[in-house]
Amino acid sequence: MERLEPISYRDGETALTGHLARPAGKPRAAIAVFPTIMNSTPAVEAKACVLAEAGYLAMICDFYGRQPDGPVAFEWADALRADTGAWRARLRAGLAALREIAPDLRQAAIGFCMGGQAVLELARDGAELALVTSFHGLLETKAPAAPGSVKARILVCHGDADPLVPREHVLRFWEEMDRAGADWHFHGYSGVKHGFTNPDPPSGNPVVDYDASADRQSWAAMGEMLAEVLDQAARA
Amino acid sequence: MERLEPISYRDGETALTGHLARPAGKPRAAIAVFPTIMNSTPAVEAKACVLAEAGYLAMICDFYGRQPDGPVAFEWADALRADTGAWRARLRAGLAALREIAPDLRQAAIGFCMGGQAVLELARDGAELALVTSFHGLLETKAPAAPGSVKARILVCHGDADPLVPREHVLRFWEEMDRAGADWHFHGYSGVKHGFTNPDPPSGNPVVDYDASADRQSWAAMGEMLAEVLDQAARA
Numbered sequence: 001m002e003r004l005e006p007i008s009y010r011d012g013e014t015a016l017t018g019h020l021a022r023p024a025g026k027p028r029a030a031i032a033v034f035p036t037i038m039n040s041t042p043a044v045e046a047k048a049c050v051l052a053e054a055g056y057l058a059m060i061c062d063f064y065g066r067q068p069d070g071p072v073a074f075e076w077a078d079a080l081r082a083d084t085g086a087w088r089a090r091l092r093a094g095l096a097a098l099r100e101i102a103p104d105l106r107q108a109a110i111g112f113c114m115g116g117q118a119v120l121e122l123a124r125d126g127a128e129l130a131l132v133t134s135f136h137g138l139l140e141t142k143a144p145a146a147p148g149s150v151k152a153r154i155l156v157c158h159g160d161a162d163p164l165v166p167r168e169h170v171l172r173f174w175e176e177m178d179r180a181g182a183d184w185h186f187h188g189y190s191g192v193k194h195g196f197t198n199p200d201p202p203s204g205n206p207v208v209d210y211d212a213s214a215d216r217q218s219w220a221a222m223g224e225m226l227a228e229v230l231d232q233a234a235r236a
Numbered sequence: 237m238e239r240l241e242p243i244s245y246r247d248g249e250t251a252l253t254g255h256l257a258r259p260a261g262k263p264r265a266a267i268a269v270f271p272t273i274m275n276s277t278p279a280v281e282a283k284a285c286v287l288a289e290a291g292y293l294a295m296i297c298d299f300y301g302r303q304p305d306g307p308v309a310f311e312w313a314d315a316l317r318a319d320t321g322a323w324r325a326r327l328r329a330g331l332a333a334l335r336e337i338a339p340d341l342r343q344a345a346i347g348f349c350m351g352g353q354a355v356l357e358l359a360r361d362g363a364e365l366a367l368v369t370s371f372h373g374l375l376e377t378k379a380p381a382a383p384g385s386v387k388a389r390i391l392v393c394h395g396d397a398d399p400l401v402p403r404e405h406v407l408r409f410w411e412e413m414d415r416a417g418a419d420w421h422f423h424g425y426s427g428v429k430h431g432f433t434n435p436d437p438p439s440g441n442p443v444v445d446y447d448a449s450a451d452r453q454s455w456a457a458m459g460e461m462l463a464e465v466l467d468q469a470a471r472a
Contacts, residue, residue: 160410167407167410171403174396174403174424177426178426182426183427184425184426185423185424185425185426185450185453186396186422186424187421187422187423188410188421188423188424190413190414190420190421190422191419213464214421217457217460217461220456220457220460221453224453224456224457228452
C-alpha cells in the first residue's frame with residue numbers, strides 16, 4: 001500500500017487534514033474520497049490506495065479536523081450536519097484543497113456511509129464533479145436538490161437490507177433526483193447491509209456487514225462509470 | 237462479426253433454430269441468449285458475437301421456430317406465454333440444446349426485453365444457471381418464485397423510464413425475489429426507456445430508445461458478475 005501524504009487545508013477557522021494517495025504516472029483524474037462517520041479509517045485508506053493503483057489521484061477528506069475515539073463521532077457528525085450550509089462548506093473545502101493540488105484534473109467524488117451522504121450533498125449543491133459515487137450512503141437530505149442544480153452524474157450503490165436506508169428512502173431519493181433533473185444510476189443488492197465495503201466491520205453492530213460480492217461489483221461499477229465520464233470529457 | 241452457426245433443436249413438436257457464436261479458444265462458459273419479442277435480430281446477434289469475443293460460447297435461443305414479420309410477433313408472444321408451463325418448457329429447450337453442445341461448461345443466461353422476462357422465468361423455474369441477466373426485461377410473472385426455488389444469481393438492468401416496467405413492478409419484483417430467498421442485484425438508470433441496448437431502435441415507437449451509457453454500464457456489469465460467479469465456481 002502506498003504511503004498516504006497528509007495535506008493541510010482549512011474550512012474557515014477549522015484546520016483539516018486530507019490524506020493523499022498519488023498514482024505512479026500522470027493521474028487520470030482527481031478523486032475526493034469522503035470517509036465514514038469515523039473519519040479516515042484503514043478501510044477507507046485502502047480504497048484510496050486502490051484508486052491510486054488504478055491511476056487516480058485520491059484524497060481522503062477530513063470531516064472533523066480530528067479523529068473521533070468511538071461513539072463521540074455520532075455527536076460530531078450530528079453537529080456538523082445540523083446546518084446544511086456549514087456541512088456543505090466543510091465538504092467543498094475538501095474539493096478546493098484537491099483542486100489546489102491538481103488544478104487541471106477533472107474531479108470526481110466517492111464516499112462511504114456518511115461519506116456517501118456527503119457526495120450526494122455535493123451533487124445537490126451543484127459541485128463541478130464528473131461523477132459522485134455513494135457506497136452505502138444515506139440518501140436523505142435537509143435540502144433537496146433544486147431543478148437543474150445537479151451537475152454531477154450520480155451512482156448510488158446500496159445494500160437493500162441496510163436498516164439505515166429503507167426502501168422509502170430509496171423511492172424518495174429517486175423522486176428528488178428526478179425533480180432535479182439529475183442523471184442517476186442506482187444499484188441495489190439484495191440482503192446486503194450497511195457498510196458492505198468494509199471487510200473488517202465493527203463487531204457487535206447488527207446494522208453493518210461486509211459483503212464481498214457487493215463490494216466487488218460496486219467498485220467495478222464505479223470504475224466503469226469513471227472511465228465513461230472521463231472518455232466523454234476527453235472527446236469533448 | 238463472427239458468423240453465427242444455426243443449431244437445430246426441438247421443444248416437443250416445435251422445431252427451433254438457435255444461433256451459435258463460438259469464441260476463438262476454450263470457452264469460459266456457455267451463455268444462452270434470449271432475444272426480444274422479434275426473435276433473433278441484428279442487435280441481439282451483435283451481442284452474442286461480443287460475448288464470443290469475450291471468450292464465451294453464446295447461443296441465441298429461438299422463441300417461435302420462425303421469424304415474425306412485424307406486429308404478428310405480439311400475437312405469437314402472447315400465445316407462447318399464455319401457459320406458464322409451456323412457456324418455461326420452450327425456454328428450457330434452449331438451455332438443453334446448449335448443454336448438448338457444451339456438456340461440461342457452466343451455463344448462464346441473458347435476455348433482452350421479452351428475453352429478459354424469459355431468463356427471470358428460468359430463474360423462477362429453478363434452472364441450474366450461474367447467473368441470469370435481464371436487460372430491460374419485463375419483471376411481472378404469472379407464477380411467482382416459490383421460496384428456495386431460485387438457484388441462479390440475478391442481475392436486472394432496468395431503464396427507470398421504461399413505460400412497460402413502472403416502479404410498482406420493480407417493487408413487486410423485489411418483494412417476490414425476497415420471499416423466494418433469491419440473490420439479486422438491481423440496476424436502475426434514470427430517464428432510460430425500454431430497449432436501451434439496441435442502437436438501432438424501431439422508429440416511431442415512443443416506448444423504446446437507445447441509451448449509450450446504460451448499454452455500456454449494464455454490459456460491463458454483466459461481465460463483472462459473470463467473472464465473479466465463474467471465479468467462485470473455479471474455486472469450489
